[in-house]
Amino acid sequence: CPIILVPPSSTKWSQVPSVLKCWFPPHAGAQYEYILVEKRGDKNNVGFIQLNRPKALNALCDGLMKEVGQALDAFEADADVGAVVITGSDRAFAAGADIKEMQNRTFQECYGGNFLAHWNRVSTVRKPVIAAVNGFAVSITSPAACAEKSDILKISFFFFFFFFTTQDIGLSFK
Numbered sequence: 014c015p016i017i018l019v020p021p022s023s024t025k026w027s028q029v030p031s032v033l034k035c036w037f038p039p040h041a042g043a044q045y046e047y048i049l050v051e052k053r054g055d056k057n058n059v060g061f062i063q064l065n066r067p068k069a070l071n072a073l074c075d076g077l078m079k080e081v082g083q084a085l086d087a088f089e090a091d092a093d094v095g096a097v098v099i100t101g102s103d104r105a106f107a108a109g110a111d112i113k114e115m116q117n118r119t120f121q122e123c124y125g126g127n128f129l130a131h132w133n134r135v136s137t138v139r140k141p142v143i144a145a146v147n148g149f150a151v152s153i154t155s156p157a158a159c160a161e162k163s164d165i166l167k168i169s170f171f172f173f174f175f176f177f178t179t180q181d182i183g184l185s186f187k
C-alpha cells in the first residue's frame with residue numbers, strides 16, 4: 014500500500030529537511046513560515062496565498078518570496094486550480110522589500126548574485142493571479158522603465174499617485 018507522508022500540523026516548511034521536501038507538496042500539509050496557503054471556493058479550485066508577516070507589515074523578505082514561488086509552482090502544477098489569489102493582512106498587503114534584510118547587501122552581492130531574480134515567478138505563472146490588496150502596498154521602481162513595459166503599469170502609476178494623495182502608499186508590482 015502507498016506510504017503517505019503527512020508532517021505534523023505545527024511543522025514549518027523551513028523546518029522540513031530538504032531531503033523530505035520532495036515527498037509532499039508544500040500545500041499538502043506542511044506549513045510555510047511566511048505565508049498561508051490553501052485551496053478555496055465551492056469547487057476547491059482557487060489557490061489562495063496569504064502573506065503572513067503581520068508584525069513586519071508583510072515586508073517581502075527572501076524567505077517569503079521563495080515560499081510564494083513554491084506555492085505558485087504547486088498551484089501551477091495542480092490541474093484542479095484555475096486561478097490564484099494573493100492577499101495580505103488587515104493593515105498591509107505588503108510593505109515592499111524587506112529593507113532590514115537589504116540594508117547590508119552590497120551592489121556587487123546583489124548584481125553578481127542576481128538578487129531578486131526569483132521575484133519574477135509571479136509574472137510567469139500561466140494561470141491568472143489576482144492581488145487582493147488591503148492597506149499598505151509599497152514598492153519602488155523606475156516609472157520610465159515600467160511605463161515602457163505595458164499599459165497596465167502606466168495605470169498602476171496613476172494609482173500610485175492616487176494612493177499617495179489619500180494617505181495610503183501603493184504601487185503595483187511588475
Ligand SMILES: C/C=C/C(=O)SCCNC(=O)CCNC(=O)[C@H](O)C(C)(C)COP(=O)(O)OP(=O)(O)OC[C@H]1O[C@@H](n2cnc3c(N)ncnc32)[C@H](O)[C@@H]1OP(=O)(O)O
Pocket residue numbers: 068069070072073108109110111112113114129149151152153
Ligand atoms: C525591489 C523592491 C524595492 C522596494 O520594495 S523598496 C520599498 C521598501 N519599503 C519601504 O520603504 C516601506 C518601509 N515601511 C514604511 O515606510 C512604514 O512601515 C509604513 C509607511 C508602510 C507603515 O508605517 P507604520 O504604520 O508607522 O508602521 P511601522 O511602525 O513603520 O512598521 C511596523 C513594523 O513593520 C516593520 N517594517 C515595515 N516595513 C518594513 C520593510 N519594508 N522591511 C522590513 N520591516 C518593515 C517595521 O520595522 C516595524 O517593525 P518593528 O516595530 O519591529 O521595528
